[in-house]
Amino acid sequence: MSKKPNIIYIFSDQHRGDTLGSVGHPAVITPNLDKLASEGVNFINCFTNSPLCMPARASMMTGQYVCEHGIWTNNNEADPLSPSHVRNIRDAGYHTAIIGKTHLYRHGAGSWEDTREKIGELKDWGFTDIHELTGPLASGRHGSPYTDYLKEKGLLKKHREYIAEYAVNWARGTAKPWTEPPCPLPAEDHLDSYTGKTAMEWLKNYNEDKSFYLQILFPGPHDPFDSPQEYRDMYKPEEMPIGIMEMPEKPSPIYTRMVLRWSGLYDMTPSQKQMLRTFYYAKITLIDDYIGRIMKVLEEKGLLDNTWVIYNSDHGEMLGDHMMSHKIVFYDGAIRIPLIIRPPGGIKGWQCKGLTDHLDVAASLIDIAQAEALPGSDGRSLIPQILKDPNDFDAQKGREAIFSEVYGFTMVYDGRYKMVINPITQKMMEFYDLQEDPNELKNLVQAPDYEPIREELFNKHLKRFLDRLNMEKYKEINFGNLSEQFRREIEQ
DSSP states (O other), X not given: OOOOOEEEEXXXXXXXXXXXXXXXXXXXXXXXXXXXXXXXXXXXXEEOSOSSHXXXXXXXXXXXXXXXXXXXXXXXXXXXXXXXXXXXXXXXXXXXXXXXXXXXXXXXSSSOXXXXXXXXXXXXXXXXXXXEOOOTTGGGTSBOHHHHHHHHTTOXXXXXXXXXXXHHHXXXXXXXXXXXXXXXXXXXXXXXXXXXXXXXHXXXXXXXXXXXXXXXXXXXXXXXXXXXXXXXXXXXXXXXXXXXXXXXXXXXXXXXXXXHHHHOOTTOXXXXXXXXXXXXXXXXXXXXXXXXXXXXXXXXXXXXXXXXXXXXXXXXXXXXXXXXXXXXXXXXXXXXXXXXXXXXXXXXXXXXXXXXXXXXXXXHHHHHHTOOOOTTOOOOOOHHHHTSOTTSTTTTOOOSOEEEEETTEEEEEOSSEEEEEOTTTOOEEEEEETTTOTTOOOOOTTOGGGHHHHHHHIIIIIHHHXXXXXXXXXXXXXXXXXXXXXXXXXXX
């Protein structure tokens, strides 16, 4: 019996789907991801099942929609005994490993101090080999192997002073992303560099007979945009695309108003926006650099011909579009994500325009490993499609519609029309025709000419989807200090 292929799933945090050279971005420097795309299939219409970290990661792990697993915010936690594609792959005979930020439990909650306290939970999810980190902000207060590394090098105090200053400035509303200083540490000691180097060492030292499934979860390019200066120097701010400067049309939903308020970018100028974009792109280039080094290790160990390599992210980043940063909205910048899948040995790369999502990624990983399917999951494996000729009739096949959910609201997108509703009251919050309005500037929620289309989209997709809603978990949504405001809004 031939050995099953190895699997490497590289998963970054907050990488916009349009920010790759391989999809035509005019400025970002991603030569290694572009090479990966040239040897695999680039799914250019992949979308997150939630524009927020923990809900998206719960969907990626469980193969469930947010309305099923119930993790609607970063204040709710998934049960580690939930369905898990990692556990199923482990049970199919794989050595499972994780290096990086899982964010499968709450950060900053005060109930833990070090990621190693969570090893038992991660083993329940199905990981055998665990080297877990936090995101950049959480590294200012929580311990991990990375903070041990910085302490040993005499850099922890400098790192935490930088993070503390950012956190204080954020609380004051003075942490404008275009003023973010570069990482104060040498580039090789940046959190994303550490993640990449640790993955390289793991691969160099792996000599077991079992095939492996390795998740490499880069904490970047999530804010703060603390890119090292040498990576920033690769960019000229004046050459950055400006993007969408228009504010959201009023009246806007509560989640949009919330993100506008958090962002504090009302008076941002085009040149300031270009500057913040250089800082963000520079973090992506750093990650891309280490992806190239990881691929080099695979080549040196003779593993490229027996290893699937997948690149993906949890959600996007508004990056100043509509005068917003962060996510938690349903605009394209927040919900479109990269997805590149390179089969063993590589192929002549091609692009698939079909709609896909995290559930499909989980199903594809299960398929590669010949593991047990996730119960009740709506995910469909992309592997048969990848192995077809790009001119095949089904090569561009995709979902009829994508569903994304956060903070108690549900979006459906069919490739042209996008609708957001309150799933309980079925009140419509947003409606866009992206063929006529690709920048999502005009909310057509009350436009009479679109009433038949809105009704058809709801009846064809959302009506059936809402049958999946777990009402008990919906009632347990934790909005943190926004609880009263949000609860009042979603009950209207």
